[in-house]
Amino acid sequence: MSSPPTTTTTTTTSTGGNQETPKAIPPAPIEDKSAERIKKRDPGNITKVIKCGVVGDGTVGKTTLLLSYITQAFITEYTPTVFDNFSAIEEVDDGKLVNVILWDTAGQDDYAQIRTTCYTNCRYDVFLLCFSVVNRDSFDNVKYKWLPELKANSPGTPFILVGTKTDMRDQQTGGSPTNTTSSPPIAGNNQTLNNIITFKEGQKRAKEIKAFNYMECTSRDSSSVAKVVLEAINIIIEKEKLKRVNNEKLWKSQVKKEEKESKKEEKERAKYIEKQKLKEEKSNGSVNNSNNNSNSNNNNSNNNNNNSNSSSNNNISGNKDNNNSTPNKSLSSSSSSDKKQQPSSPSSAASPSTPSSPSPLEGTSPKQDKKINADN
Structure with missing residues (x-):
């Protein structure tokens, strides 16, 4: 809040001795920040759009609540709503702008199909x-009608349980929202008091249906x-922050x-490379051992071949020597036997080169020789 402008006076004395009237110094001009606010609210600076659905029984004050938020005025005339939406731009804590779109839906059963489409x-x-x-009927329908509908059509979507018309409760309970029996009601009777839902009851029901939060408001007070x-907006902002944190942790x-x-x-x-190396x-x-064994076998085979070749050569030379000596012996033995069996004759002596023909007496036994001689 700016301080009020201050004024200072100066006194001067002229040569004629007349005193001049005081002069006020004008205050510094007040800086107009409306242009800056308009710039901040520029739709081009919006970073996110949040869609908020408003559901509940008819006549609970949904439309009046939204009009109070948009116009900051209380609307007393009731007009049943089939389907409508309102838009506003809000600034969140980090200075970013979000566009919140509020969808007003009809709470009557006749429009259930339209709500499903929405x-x-x-x-x-x-x-x-x-x-x-x-x-209290609208309070009971929260659990038995609207919660199943939300789960069936928008599973996993966060929601806030909102108690409306707190000004009427204050009137009936003497201004005590948490204790309906602390003072006598201004108007109504016991049946009216039984219809009143306290703040603790609302908190308990919110916990039962797993609402994100429980809040109360009255359309007569636009700030409430x-x-x-803003709580609905913060739910989405915090949800995204948590998602980013979780994503970062997950990452x-x-x-x-x-x-x-x-x-x-x-x-x-x-390990695999070491195993392959081994x-x-x-x-x-x-392979080297088999090659060495093969080479040794080849060497042994070659040695065996050499040994067999040498032995065969020795056998061949021995056979040659035997062949050379055997004919001489046979010739000498045959010549000696011829000398013993054949008588020497002049013809054989005269022609030594002519081979001798066997005598008729060769190869006969002594008895045959005697017989032959006797025949002669």
């Missing part, structure tokens, strides 16, 4: 599940409505996992 086509990011704190809308864990697997693969590869060395050693 769930499918709009794809809401967050819901405001509304009930009236002075209408703005808190509800880091994935990197660690990949590094661990890579080290494991390197170890396995090193296998190759073993294979080369067996």
Whole structure:
């Protein structure tokens, strides 16, 4: 808040002795930041669009709540809504602008099919599940009607449980939202008090249905409505932050996992290479041994061949010597036998080169010789 402008006065004395009137120094001009605000709200600077669906029974104040947020004014006239949407630009904590689109839906059963189409086509990011704190039927329908509908059409979408018309509860309970019996109601009776839902009841129901949060508001106070809308925006912002953190953690864990697997693969590869080397060395050693054995076998075979060749050569030379000596002996023996058996004759002596013909008496026994001689 700027301080009020200050003024200073100066007094001067002229030569005539007349005193001049004080002069006020104008304050410094106030800086106009409207252009900067408009620039910040420029749709071109919007970083995200958030779609928020508003559901709940008819007459619980959904449309009035949205109009109070947009216009910052309280609308008393009730107009049943079939399908409508409102848009606003909000600045989040980190200075970024988001465009929040609020979808108003009809709560009557006659429009259930239209709501189903809206769930499918709009794809809401967050819901405001509304009930009236002075209408217990709408409070019960939160659990038995609207929660099953949200789960069936938008499973996993976060939602806030919102109690509306707190101003009417304050009127009926004497201004005590948490204790309906602390003071007598301004208007109504016991039946009216039984329809009132306290803040603790709302918190308990929110916990039962697993709502993200429980909040209360009145359309007569636009700031209370703005808190509800900002809470819905923050849910999505925090959800994305958590998602980024989880993704970062997941990414880091994935990197660690990949590094661990890579080290494991390197170890396995090193073991495999070492195993292959040992296998190759073993294979080369067996090949060398077989080659050495083969060479030794070849050498032994060559030695055996040489030995057999030498023995065969010795046999051949021995046979030659035997052949050379045997004819002489046979010739000498045959000549000696011829000398003994054949009588010497002049013809044989005269022609020694002529081979002698066998005598008729050769090859006969002594008895045959006697017989032959007797015949002669």
